[in-house]
Amino acid sequence: KAVSSGQTESHHKRTHTNGTFNCSHYGNGSCPENERALAIRAAMYAFMAGAIVITVFGNLAMIVSIFYFKQLHTPTNFLILSMAVTDFLLGLIIMPYSMVRSVENCWYFGLAFCKIHYSFDLMLSITSIFHLCSVAIDRFYAICYPLRYSTKMTIPVIKRLVFLCWSVPGAFAFGVVFSEAYADGIEGYDTLVACSSSCPVTFNKLWGTTLFMAGFFTPGSVMVGIYGKIFAVSRKHALAINNTSENQNTQMKKDTKAAKTLGIVMGVFLLCWFPCFFTILLDPFLNFSTPAVLFDALTWFGYFNSTCNPLIYGFFYPWFRRALKYILLGKIFSSHFQNTDLFTQKETE
Template identity: 30%
Template sequence: MKNLTKAYYCFPELNSSCTKDFRSPIGYFIMYTFFLSVSVSTVFLNLLVIISISHFKLLHTPTNLFILSLSVADLLVGLLVMPVESIKLIETCWYLGDSFCYIFPYITFVVVLVSMNNIVFISIDRYIAVCDPLRYTLSVTPGKSALCVCLNWCASLVCALLVLQDHLLYPESHRTCHGECLLIIQLPWIVFDLIVSFAITCSIVIGLNVKIFCTAKHQAQVISAFTARVKAGCANRMIDKSNSKATKTIGILVTVYLLSYMYMPYYVCVTFQGTFTSASLVANSLVWILYMNSCMNPIIYALFYPWFKASAKHIITLAILDSGSSYYKVYSELS
């Protein structure tokens, strides 16, 4: 009876210990297997993107720099945030210490914000490429892209600090027992996060994608009319290739447009509740939608690009260990 009583507490030796929920062995196995699979997949896919862009010289472009920043943020989600959140959700106790409890929400907010903001920069990059291609090389340079990436990370650090200032300054005020790591965000900061992190981000992405779609549609009509007048086979092949690339670009951007709505349930829910608490089952479920997005991002922003298939093949087969592999023509290998 004594052992049974101890088993219901996170820290049986402490009188102020939180209670612990029990699950069946099968339940533990299924939940750990699922969350481990998601975490490993997120790390693996984003690691492929990071290695590809970092290793192959031809992939050192302004566009891919944004994708690299996105993958680094999503890698941290899969490597750190997902495992910790899954253990907390399954065990219903916090065993990682008070200090990490204070800093972990801040790390989570930063990497999620960076991931979301990178979607904006990628959309802006594609907007300039489609709507103003003649000035693209002048408007978008590696230096400007690197500056935008740095500003993104710095702004996310500051924004997360503002939203979580109450949690960071007064961490003990929300804890009711030992073994609990509770995050509570009040309504004013929820509204601030809603406007800065969601409303502005989503509006920019949707607006740019609508403009891109309209421009691409007009360009497709022009190309189609021109194709009808062209008889040379060589010219026809060039136009078909342009059409193919335009179609792939539109597909990726439309996916981004749809992807932005994955954040809506979370923000709508916490706004109507008036507060966010990490103890809420609904809040935890919606937060995991945000985390799952980090697994989808490399699929959307990398697997749809032809160079990723070639570079991933070289990485998996360890061909990148060969001297001079960084100069492989990953673009032309699939053309």
């Protein structure tokens, strides 16, 4: 993500001589004059700031809703809660700094924070897709093996899944970035870092391929396969609805709708992040010739996935709209509202 933001020269132009850096191709490390007109910069700030506000407050509403309302304390929703935390953190601690870099064409926050920022950026993107994989597994058991669901997807199992979703991407992202393994073998990379006024992180062929395969393609393929099976079973359920009891009928409809909604969330994620991950894969094989502005645009296209998720939930889930209304009205400060029935709009004392 944001792999080559601010990169202004191709790697074959970088030179390193006698332990000193020749920065003639990069300037002296100070920020170049921004060539964008003031009106364009203002429009970019307004658009990106709007996306940040929706991302932060939309996902915060999802977090508060699931955490507060007892009716929403289900295994699936705990996974969605953890995924909303991922999107919330992306909007709160990643997107604002990326916004400044994107608009000003410069990284003002130092090399050390550049690595921290990029590590969290990479971690959160992989964490999101791991969460989606976990949700796909949860829905697979709920719809395809409903009699086993309560014994397979228990709260301890969900806790272990959440731990894996956070720990594995975190170890990978911080390990690769702070060890600078991603840059091994890239000629002139030290010069780029020493001379550039941006926050350059460029993956070599090995780590670019590893990131694409392990962080995106493999879990993405697993999700697509699982949801293919889920939708096949859902169609069978739809044909069998007339021959089932009313309670079974209602549960089948709920499970099918949940699977469709989460399938849309998965599809939006793959659509938003595939171009960026694919470019990371191809860039080292193209002699790092991808324009910086394209990398930046693809990175923000990926960020917008975190903006879309609460909008998708709001559009497809009436319970989320009701929960949001109660939050905005301040009714959640009354303890008895924890037992509100969000599905029928009746309250239980």
